[in-house]
Amino acid sequence: MNDKVLESYIKAGKIASDARNRSRDLVKPGKSLLEIAENIENFIRDSGGAVAFPINISLNNIGAHYTPVKDEILIIKDTDIVKIDIGVHVDGYIGDTAYTGFFDERYRELCDASRLALEAALELCRPGVKLSKISLVIEDTIKSLGFKPVSNLTGHGLERYNLHAEPQIPNVKFSGEYVIKEDQVLALEPFATDGMGMIKESDQVMIFMLIGKKPVRNSDARTVINFAKRFGGLPFSERWIPLDSRIKIRFALRELREKGILYDYPVLKEAGGGMISQFEHTVIVRDEPIITTL
Ligand code: MN
Ligand code: MN
Numbered sequence: 117m118n119d120k121v122l123e124s125y126i127k128a129g130k131i132a133s134d135a136r137n138r139s140r141d142l143v144k145p146g147k148s149l150l151e152i153a154e155n156i157e158n159f160i161r162d163s164g165g166a167v168a169f170p171i172n173i174s175l176n177n178i179g180a181h182y183t184p185v186k187d188e189i190l191i192i193k194d195t196d197i198v199k200i201d202i203g204v205h206v207d208g209y210i211g212d213t214a215y216t217g218f219f220d221e222r223y224r225e226l227c228d229a230s231r232l233a234l235e236a237a238l239e240l241c242r243p244g245v246k247l248s249k250i251s252l253v254i255e256d257t258i259k260s261l262g263f264k265p266v267s268n269l270t271g272h273g274l275e276r277y278n279l280h281a282e283p284q285i286p287n288v289k290f291s292g293e294y295v296i297k298e299d300q301v302l303a304l305e306p307f308a309t310d311g312m313g314m315i316k317e318s319d320q321v322m323i324f325m326l327i328g329k330k331p332v333r334n335s336d337a338r339t340v341i342n343f344a345k346r347f348g349g350l351p352f353s354e355r356w357i358p359l360d361s362r363i364k365i366r367f368a369l370r371e372l373r374e375k376g377i378l379y380d381y382p383v384l385k386e387a388g389g390g391m392i393s394q395f396e397h398t399v400i401v402r403d404e405p406i407i408t409t410l
Contacts (some may be wrong), residue, residue, distance in 0.1 A: 117299045121209060122400075125301060129211035129398055129408025131165035132204040136213050136409070139202070143217045145194040149173050150184040152200075153355070160204050168203030168210045169279060170323055170353030175199075179269055179307055179315040179384040179392045183322045183353050186362055194219045197227070199394045208276040208348065212303040213409035214396035225261055227393045229308035233257035233265070233287075234395040237306065241405040243298040250296075252289045254306045264313030265306060266392060269384070274301040274398060277348045300401040311390015323381040325351045330375050336368040341377065351381060 117125075135156050142152045153171045160167050170183040175196050184190070192198060201214035216227045233254045240250050258265045271285030283294055287306050296302070307315075326344040336359055343357055359365050372378040386392050400406040 117400075124206040124209035125211070125398075125400065125408050126406075128165055128168075128204045128206040128209050129213075129410075131160055131163045131206075132202050132211035132213045132398075133409045134163065135160050135202050135204065136200065136215060139200050140217065143192065143198050143200060145192050145196075145219055147192050148188070149190045149192070150188040153184045156202065160202075165204040165206055168205040168212065169351040170355070172201035172214075173198065174201070174392075176391055177311065177386040177389050179266060179386060179394070181323055181381045181383050182320070184355060185322055186355050197223045197391055197393060199392070201394070201396065203279065205277075205350070210274045210279060211398045211409045212274065212279070212396060213398060214305060214394050216393040216395065223391065223393070226263060226308055226310060226391060229258045229261040229263045230306040230393040231395045232261070233306035233308065234304055234397060237304045238397060238399055238405060238407060241296065241302060241304070241399045241401050242403055243296065243401055245296055246292075247283055247285060247294040247296055248290055248292050250304070251286045255288045258287075258306060258308045261308075263308040263310055266309055266313060266315055266386070268314050269305070269307045271302060271304040271396075274303055277350060279350060296401050298401055301398065302401065303396060303398050305394060305396035307392055307394045309386050309390040309392045311386040311392070312388030314387040315384040315392075316387045317382040318385050320383040321380045322354050322383070323351050324354065324369065325349065325379045325381070326377065327379045328375070328377040330377055332371065332375065332377070334368060334371055336364045337371045340365070340368045340372060344378070
């Protein structure tokens with residue numbers, strides 16, 4: 117990786133880290149999800165970064181992909197556990213980081229499980245290490261605290277304008293010979309739960325990505341396509357779409373999904389209704405791993 121690329125990864129990681137730290141003061145009982153999302157996304161833009169994906173604010177049994185809508189009504193309660201997942205890019209080079217906030221002590225151990233799993237896994241991000249070793253340490257750490265890793269949510273590689281590059285990094289043990297290499301950029305994200313250890317897709321969708329090109333007649337749908345093009349293949353939020361009514365937006369999105377022009381990210385919920393915790397960092401594989409989002 118050349119100096120310019122490294123510099124962009126470091127800058128994106130620093131802004132993501134600052135945004136995450138800033139969110140800790142905002143994520144409190146009584147705060148609205150919409151207010152948190154707008155504050156953090158504006159902070160990222162004001163800091164010289166671009167938002168790599170809509171901030172995910174996933175409560176309780178939701179594992180990922182919840183982001184507020186324009187008329188969002190959800191308010192944080194003191195019994196919630198709150199996963200904040202933030203993505204920033206600089207010139208397409210991404211920093212991806214997450215943590216879990218809680219207000220009730222009964223969730224401390226669940227949150228420790230994914231946090232400690234992440235810490236142990238980051239230690240292994242050195243050239244020549246087998247990917248399977250990283251997954252094994254994540255599973256073992258989470259289980260040692262009495263919880264289950266979420267088996268169908270994974271960490272991932274990062275490449276320019278590609279949020280989910282190879283390799284997938286399972287949070288459960290697997291057998292495979294894949295070895296990580298110097299300068300690979302990885303996002304490690306252990307998820308722990310007291311439920312079944314699996315997520316399933318729900319009917320709710322708030323995050324989309326442009327994947328195809330086809331002519332459309334409906335002018336609102338064309339507005340959405342032209343808007344979506346500016347993200348360079350990265351995901352965007354329904355909330356950001358510049359149309360004045362939510363009904364128009366939903367109608368346009370439905371047409372684009374049906375035509376295969378948009379990919380959607382459904383809200384993911386724990387299959388057994390369990391609570392989920394998540395921690396995530398972005399790391400550059402080196403003999404001394406560089407955690408860009410620390
Ligand atoms: Mn993330
Ligand atoms: Mn990620």
